[in-house]
Each structure stands twice: as structure tokens, then as C-alpha cells.
Amino acid sequence: MNKGEICIFVEVILKINHGGHNMAIEIIEREQIRIIGMKLETLLQDTREQMIIPKLQQSFNERLEEVNGAVVFPITYGVFIDPPNYNPNTDLFTWIAGVEVNHDVEPPVDMISYELPKATYAVLEYQGDIDRAGDAYGELYEWIKNSEYEQAGTYGFEVYSKVHSPLERGNADFLLHFPIKRK
Numbered sequence: 001m002n003k004g005e006i007c008i009f010v011e012v013i014l015k016i017n018h019g020g021h022n023m024a025i026e027i028i029e030r031e032q033i034r035i036i037g038m039k040l041e042t043l044l045q046d047t048r049e050q051m052i053i054p055k056l057q058q059s060f061n062e063r064l065e066e067v068n069g070a071v072v073f074p075i076t077y078g079v080f081i082d083p084p085n086y087n088p089n090t091d092l093f094t095w096i097a098g099v100e101v102n103h104d105v106e107p108p109v110d111m112i113s114y115e116l117p118k119a120t121y122a123v124l125e126y127q128g129d130i131d132r133a134g135d136a137y138g139e140l141y142e143w144i145k146n147s148e149y150e151q152a153g154t155y156g157f158e159v160y161s162k163v164h165s166p167l168e169r170g171n172a173d174f175l176l177h178f179p180i181k182r183k
Contacts, residue, residue: 025143026123027180035077035114036067036107037098044088053078053095054130060097069105078158078174079114086154119152121177126158130172133158140178149180 038060040052047053057078064076081094096114107113122144126136144151156178 024125025140027149028121028123030116030119030121030177032118033071033100033116034103034105035079035096035098035116036101036105036111037077037079037096037114038063038110039094039096039112039114041092041094043090043092047095048134053097056095057097063108063111064099066108067099067101067105067111069102071100071102073099074162075100076160077116078160079116080156082154084154116155116157117153117179119179120181122147122149122180124176125173126176127171127173129170133172133174136176140176144178144180148183150183151178152181153179155179 038056040056042052057076061076064070064073077096077098077100079094079096079098081096083091083093086093096112098111098114101113105113122140124136124140124143126133156176158174158176160174162173
């Protein structure tokens, strides 16, 4: 594999009917990647009410050209990291809006780097209104709970195939990834 190539292997695609519509869950293996981006900590309720994460994603998109060594531009990431024993009503979680980079790139001022580990992931494609994207999280959590898998970490991420403008909120399209392992 050449430096900078994405290595994704599809193990299986499971199609199920959930809530009146079909959803396809892919189980994939992903290699470790390095993300450079902007980070914040927030409560889930605050980001829903104040659109904190969409505002961070937009701020990052406006600074994207400052990041050297982007591997697969225009693909960007939204990474969440929950604390242990996360309670969404009371605990802050971390969100990183970023882009995949070569491993030797330094982050610009006011940005950080983060390593997404090599892992097996359950992946759900979401298409629709970004303000209803939480539905995808609920569906993927529920699928994992009822499958032969369990979550293998307190993080996950969204992969965006294009940079969305604030006017495109109703037309979001991303792949939601949760790390998993067999029960």
C-alpha cells in the first residue's frame, strides 16, 4: 500500500428494515489514520440548542486550506470522544472537526492532531437533514445492541464526502462509524 492510500475492506453488508425504511450497515476494517482539526468540548443538549458542532465544522471548513498534507481532500471528519461511563445529560464530550493528513504534518495554530486507531467499524450512511442526524446515532447504537457485536471504544466519527455550506443543512450526507468487536 502506498503512503496516503485509504485501505478499507468490506467484510459484510447487512440490510435491515428499521422504522419503515431500509438501512444498510457495513462492517469494515480501517487502518489507523491521523486527523488534524479543531476541537471543542460540549454538552449534547447545548450543541442541539446552539448548533455548536455545526458551527465548529463550518469554522474548520473555512480554515481547511491552512492544513498541509491533507490526504484525501475534500473528505473531512467529525470525531466524537465520550468520557468513560458517558451520561449525555450531564457529561461533556469532545468533538473534533478535521481532515486526514500524512503522519508527519504539524497542526496549524489553534488546531490539534488525533489518531483514529486501526479497528473494525460498523458504518451507517446517513442522508437528509443534518438537524436530524442524531437519528442515525440512535439507529446504529440499537443495531449494535441487537447484533453479535458490541462497541469497542468511547469514540466514533462521521466522514463527509464533500464540504457542506450552511445552506445545505437539509442535504447532509455522511458515513457514521462506531468501533465494534464481537461479543
